[in-house]
Amino acid sequence: MAAAVVVGAGAGAGSVVFRWCIKTFTRLLSGHADYAASPGAGNPHVPWLGPYFVLLAPVIGGLLYGPLVNRFAREARGHGVPEVMLAVAQRGGKISPKVAVVKTLASALTIGSGGSVGREGPIVQIGSALGSTLGRVTKGTEGRVKLLVACGAAGGIAATFNAPLAGVFFAMELILGTFSAEAFGATVLASVTASIIGRATFGDAPFLDLPHFHVDHLTQYGLFALLGVVAAVVGVGFARVLYLIEDVCDWLWRGPEWLRPAIGGVALGLVLLALPEMYGVGYPVLEKATEGGYAIGFLLLLLVGKMLATSLTIGIGGSGGVFAPSLFIGAMLGSAYGIGVHHLLPGTAGAVGAYALIGMGATFAGGARAPITAVVILFELTGEYSIILPLMLAVVLATATSRLLFRDTIYTFKLRRRGIDLAGPAPGARIGAQHVGAVMEPLPCPMPASTTLTDAADLLSLSGHGALPAVDGTGKYVGVVTAQAVAEALAEQADAAPSTVQQLAEPPTPVTAEQPLAQALHILLSARGTGVPVFDTEHGEPVGWLSHQSALRAVHTPA
Structure with a gap:
């Protein structure tokens, strides 16, 4: 457009x-x-x-x-x-x-x-x-x-x-x-x-000059996997430190907000005097680390220093992003990790720069939980296809580990601290705070999974719903059959289309009666039909139906 x-x-x-x-x-x-x-x-x-x-x-x-x-x-x-x-x-x-x-x-x-x-x-x-x-x-x-x-x-x-x-x-x-x-x-x-x-x-050159990437030995995949887990811990730790220091700055400052960055700048200046590599974004330092230009002790000092300097910059009221600091921290971690494993396994560890690159993507994925972005941006920065397999492995493990360690991401945690849940109701919204059980309608009569496509079309056209639950021969719920799925199947060649709706039944993302309506609305809006079943949390059986119309009834239902 x-x-x-x-x-x-x-x-x-x-x-x-x-x-x-x-x-x-x-x-x-x-x-x-x-x-x-x-x-x-x-x-x-x-x-x-x-x-x-x-x-x-x-x-x-x-x-x-x-x-x-x-x-x-x-x-x-x-x-x-x-x-x-x-x-x-x-x-x-x-x-x-x-x-x-x-x-x-x-x-x-x-x-x-x-x-x-x-x-x-x-x-x-x-x-x-x-x-x-x-x-x-x-x-x-x-x-x-x-x-x-x-x-x-x-x-x-x-x-x-x-x-x-x-x-x-x-x-x-x-x-x-x-x-x-x-x-x-x-x-x-x-x-x-x-x-x-x-x-x-x-110009057409990448903004970072990163080393070429290659995997010399299959053992390195195990080392990259472990790095992904460690990077997740560091990424989550960065998010925690960032907002902890912001809380400390909030607690200490009692003057006008417009003056806060200047007075806080004194503390930031002391950090820069002790570690001048923290001045600005720090891409030259990042590049030197990926080339193996620092000792392991100094790399760890730069890692901690970046966490402190970035957190202090944000805490005193500065304006800037945390994406590049995440890459910086990941590069320091990866380089230090690479030097360590190179000393332990000199014949199989490979180049330090490889671990720095993987550490960058995995640390960002651990903090932001954006695995696709992490993989793609590192691929574009290096132009090396060989980075894809180890990077995907480390990034996925970092994302999964981050979910186990921390409910939020480095981005959503800022909002949750202000009482804002992106998946929850907007402040002052007329619907969203209610529970699904308060607005759901009775469960439509389910159709047997053995129903033919023609009969299913008749049932759906007469039901008033764009989707119906389906049950197997024992009466057990197997999923939802949508009018769209049946119409698409009827448009296929007779020998290619399924004979019954058994193959068309898809279980949508579960919605429970105790769930806030704001969360359920995201699932409802992305569902293929016009409604989704509501499940009982104790037995996992469908007990009601949530449609767009029933959601609108929440306007007259107190939260």
Whole structure:
């Protein structure tokens, strides 16, 4: 669609402006294009200060972006992605257009003055704000506005990382939370458009220069699997530390919010003085780690330092993403792990850089639980197909381990701490807080699984439902047969179509009577029919039916 192309172009242009702002502010406040590439050096603008200028840079940056965010767009504070997820899930995709401008300046000032955060969160929020604004200006439906928000996010990621596929899957996996042909097509258009603009400006090379990847020995797959589990623990730990330090900053600060980044900048400056590699995003340090340029002890120090510096930057009110810090932390973990196993198994461990790459993807997957995005972005950054198998193994194990350790992700935890559950009812919504059992209707008369297609068509046409439960010969529930499935089967050749509905019965995602309606609505909206069975939690048997009409009855049912 044309709107997706326009949003993609806007996100691409926004990425160009944003990166220019980061570079400009970094040069002004540090005297270097990227201070992390020359840690410990002095600032040529104030040579008499030597390396101690890092004590002042965060304070100056805070004095500039603190009042800007507090006065014009407080939602621009923090890492941005949770706010976009909330806008899509519960606010109809509405994001203020002011966010695009304020986020650009605030995040660029944060990174340029030494804030140890990434640029992906800001550009996602910037692109999403552009998409939301265009959707509302053109008076699009709520679904269209949400899709354009996702297009903005996809375009921002694609242009920033030169990774168009990663932009598409980031938007669908984290922003929309669903996959569809329409969403895929629109986000691809936006992502490709933004990538073209980004490549025309920055070139076609990946933004990181990573080592070539290869697996030398089958034993390495076991080592990669173990790394995936360890990375999940580290990813979850990063999320915990991030919000723990934010809580400490909230508890300590008693002054006006506009002044908080400047005063907190003193603490950040002390961290940068002790570990200047933490200045800004830190890609030069990440690249050096993947090349085996650091000892194992210093790698672990950089890992802990990045957690502290990023958490402190966010905690004092800075603006920036946590995607790049997750990659940084994963690279330090993977490199340290690789050096360790190389000493233990020198003949089979392989190159340290391989573990650094796997650690990057697995740590991000463990923290954000976006396994497809993690696999795709590492593949696009390296261009190595041989990375796919070990990366998928580590990422899947990291995602599964993360689910066992932590209910939330690094993005949703921020919202849950504010009392917001993306899968739950929106604050003030008229339906959603009720339980399914309060609004469900009686279970429709089930059809035997041995029913022929013709008879099933008659039953469905007379039932008033677009789907009916099916039972086997013993009366046991086997699934739901939808009118769509029967119609599709009747349209097939006679010798290819099933003779009964036994093969058409599909058990949808379970809905229970005690479940909040807000959670059940997500399942109902994605179901193929017009309703889903409601199960008794104790015996697991269907006891009612939830349809769109019965859900609307919740308007008159107290929560």
